[in-house]
Amino acid sequence: GNSVTQMEGPVTLSEEAFLTINCTYTATGYPSLFWYVQYPGEGLQLLLKATKADDKGSNKGFEATYRKETTSFHLEKGSVQVSDSAVYFCALSDHRGNKLTFGTGTQLKVEL
Amino acid sequence: ETGVTQTPRHLVMGMTNKKSLKCEQHLGHNAMYWYKQSAKKPLELMFVYNFKEQTENNSVPSRFSPECPNSSHLFLHLHTLQPEDSALYLCASSQDWGENGELFFGEGSRLTVL
Secondary structure, three states: OOEEEEOOOOEEEEOOOOEEEOEEEEOOOOOEEEEEEEOOOOOEEEEEEEOOOOOEEEEOOEEEEOEOOOOEOOEEEOOOOHHHOEEEEEEEEOOOOOOEEEOOOEEEEEEO | OOOEEEEOOEEEEOOOOEEEEEEEEOOOOOEEEEEEEOOOOOOEEEEEEEOOEEEEEOOOOOOEEEEEEEOOEEEEEEEOOOHHHOEEEEEEEEOOOOOOOOOEEOOOEEEEEO
């Protein structure tokens, strides 16, 4: 079956530091890949997505590239802010409806 | 109004109680979902409704009973729950049951079973 593996958190960074949150996946075929973000006290919201190999999703300074050869979709940001503190979820869709398979989430804490 | 609204935000219930969670979406979407979010575990898809018809029941125990009276409203009826059912229950919607993968989530209902 499908699965998503994320690095365990929490990840604690200083403001303006570089961020990488690793995500690898197992799936049959060619899934679409997503990053969702959950800010404190809120529901999840889509951050970015990529639908085919070598696609790069980007939003709000975050980027992730769909790497089929390494089955990875790592999230990166060049300079994090305190307001980026949240839980980040990697997910995939195998195109059977909107059935998303999520990772466990990685909590990011950004300090001044 | 926010896109997806869930009530109540917090619920504490005993194992013999009967309660319901409510979800309403104001986005004109056709598909609605219930997810369970537990600490240190991936989100678990529970139920999917598309155009009011249930299209997915992910082996959820019968003590959880969903109801979708129309495309804008989704309920989760709870009865004789167990302490391990304590979790954040998230409702989501999407335009269609399709390949987009973009779900819109509510803020969740935090359930504690004593």
